[in-house]
Amino acid sequence: MRTTLRGRVVTLTEVGDLADGVVSFDGPRLDYVGPAAGFGGELPPPAAEPPIILPGLIDVHCHGGGGFGFPETDAEGVAAAASYHRGRGTTTLIASLVSATETELRDRIKVLGVAVDEGLLAGIHLEGPFISEHRCGAHDPQRILPGDPALLERLIDYGGGRIVSVTVAPETANFDALADVLADANVILSLGHTVADYERSVHAMRRGWRVSITHLFNAMPELAHRDANFLTAAMAAAGRGDVIAEVIGDGVHLADGTVRMVFDTIGPANLALITDSMAAAGQPDGRYQLGSLDVVVHDGVSRIYDPDGEGAIAGGTATASEVLRRTVFQAGVDLTAAATAACATPARLLGRSGEIGALSTGMRADILIADHHLTPVTVYKDGALWNS
Template identity: 80%
Template sequence: MRTTLRGRVVTLTEAGELADGVLSFDGPLLDFVGPAAEFDGDLPELAANPPILLPGLIDVHCHGGGGFGFPETDYDGVVAAAGFHRARGTTTLVASLVSGTEAELTEKIALLGKAVDAGLVAGIHLEGPFISEHRPGAHDPARIVPGDPAMLARLLQHGGGRIVSVTIAPETAHFAELADLVNRADVLLSLGHTVADYERTVEAIRSGRRVSITHLFNAMPGLAHRDANFLTAAMAAAGRGDVVAEVIADGVHLADGTVRMVFDTLGAHNLALITDAMAAAGMPDGRYHLGIMDVVVADGVSRLYDPCGQGAIAGGTATAADVLRRTVFQAGVDLTTAATAACATPARLLGLDDRVGALRTGMRADVLVTDARLNPLTVYKDGLEWNS
C-alpha cells in the first residue's frame, strides 16, 4: 500500500529543507521526495501544524534501552531493546558491548549476530577491552586488558563481518597491530577511554582507514592549553575532517554550551550524535546493570553504584530523538545542522550513506515523523510503519 507523507521535509540533500514537501513510497525505497507542488498523485492536506519529516535516526553507540542492555541480556532482551529505540525514531542502531573476557565477548557477539542477521541492529560495536585502566568509565577494571592482536583477530573472525566498530586506546599494547587488523576487516577504528599523549594520538589517527572518537570529552583528559593531549589531537583531526567525533548531547555527558561549541567549531559533517544509552533508557529511576556493573539511576542520570559516594556516569538514558531535540532546543543548533549529525554523518561513518541518512529518491524509506517540538509521532523502517 502506498504511503504519502506531507509536511516540513528535512532532506539532508542538495534539495535542502522543504517547507511544504512530500515523501512517497510503496515498498522499502522512497520513490518521490520533493515539493508538494511537483507531486503527481493524491496529495494529503497540509496540516495546520505540519509534521516534520526526517530521515530515520542513526545511533552508532548504544548499549540498550527499554529495560534491557545488550551486554547483559538474552536474545529476547536484545529484540526488546532494539525495538524500543526503533519505535522512537532510531532506524539504524549499532549494538555496543563493554569490556569483557574473550569468552564473554564471544558469547555476546554470537547473540547479537542473530540480531544483525534479523535486521534489528546494523552491527556490533566492541567498546574495549583494549582501553586505558586510567579512564575505565563504567567498564569493569578487571576486564580491561592490554592490546592482544590474537584475541582481537579471533573476535573479528567470530563476528563474521557483523562487528562494525571497535574502541581502542592509542596507548594500549600492540596498537599498530590492532589497527591493522581493524583496517583489514574494514571495521571502524574508534579511539577513546584513553590518556594518550598528543603525539601518540596523532599517530593512531593516521593509522586508521576510518576513524572516530568515542564520546568526545568523556573518558579522556580535558583540554589543557599548555599540555597538548588526546583531546587536542582529536578535536584538531575532527576539524580537518580526518575523523568523526561522537557527541552525547544529552545534557548530562556534555553541557549544552559545549555541544553548541563543537558544532560551531568542528561542523556537523564531522560530528555524530549518539546516545551511549543503556538498559535504563526510557525507564524509571532505580537499579540496573551495565554488563556486570551495578548502576543506579537517579533523576534520569545513570551512575555506577558506589556506597561511598557518587559513581562514574554509566551510559545514558536518552533516546536519539531526545538527543536531537536537546541539540536543537537547548544547545541552539538549527534543525538541518543537528539532523546532519544525527543521520547523514553517522551513515557516512558506517559506509551506509548510499542507503540511509538522507531523504532522496531511491534511498531506504526510513522516516521519522515528529511534531514541531521533535517528539516522535510515527516511524517507518524500510517502508513499513513500526509498531513496538
C-alpha cells in the same frame, strides 16, 4: 500500498529543507522526495501544523534501553531494547558492548548476531577491552586487557562481518597491529577511553580504515591549553574532517553550551550524535546492570554503584530523538545541522551514506515523523510502519 507523507521535509541533501514537501514510497525505497507542487499523485491536504519529516535516526553507540542492556541480556531482551529505540525514531542501531573476557564477548556476539541477521540491529560495537584502566569509566577494570591482535582477530572472525567498530586506546600495547587488524576487516577504529599524549594520539588518528572518536570529551583528559593531549588532537582531526567525533548531547555527559561549541567549531559533517544509552533508557530510576557492574539511576542519570560516594557516569538514559531535540532546543543548534549529525554523518561513518541518513529518491524508506517539538509521532523502517 503507496504511502505519501506531506510536511516540512528535512532532506539532508542538496535539495535542502522543503517547507511543503512530499515523501512517497511503495516498498522499501523512496520513489519521490520533493516539493508538493511537483508531485504527480494524490496529495494529502496540508496540515495546519505541518509535521517534520526526517530521515530515520542513526545511533552508532548504544548499550541498550527499555529495561534491557546489550552487554548482559538474552535474545528476547536484545530484541526488546532494539524495538524500544526503533519505536522512538532510531531506524539504524549499533549495539555496543563493554570490556569483557573473550568467552563473555563471544557469547554476546552470538546473541547480538541474531538480531543483526534479523535486521533489528545494524551491527556490533566493541567498546574495549583494549582501553586505558586510567579512564575506564563504566568498564570493569578487571576486564580491561592489553592490546592483543590475535584476540581481536578471533573476535572479528567470530562476528562474521557483524562487528562494525571497536574502541581502542592509542596507548594500548600493540596498537599498530590492532589498527591493521581493523583496517584489514574494514572495521571502524574508534579511539577513546584514553590518556594518550598528543603525539601518540595524532599517530593513532592516521591509522584506521575509518576513524571515529568515542564520546568526545568523555573518558579522556580535559582540554589544557599548555598541555596538548588526546582531546586536542581529536578536536583538530575532527575539524579537518580526518575523523568523526561522537557527541552525547543529553545534557549529562556534555553541557548544552559545549555541544553548541563543537557544532560551531567542528561542524555537523564531522560529528555523530549518539546516546551511549543503557538498559535504563525509558525506565524509572533504580538499580540496573551494565555488563558486570551495578548501576544506580537517580534523576535520570546513571552511575556506577559506589557505596562510598558518587560513581562514574555509566552510559545514558536518553533516546536518539531526545538527544536531537535537546541539541536543537537547549543547545540552540539549527535543526538541519543537528539532523546532519544524527543521520547523515553517522551514515557516512558506517559507509552507508548512499542508502540511509538522508531522504532522496532511491534511498531506504527509513523515516521519522515528528511534531514541531521534535517528539516522535510515526516511524517507518524500510517502508513499513513500525509498531512497537
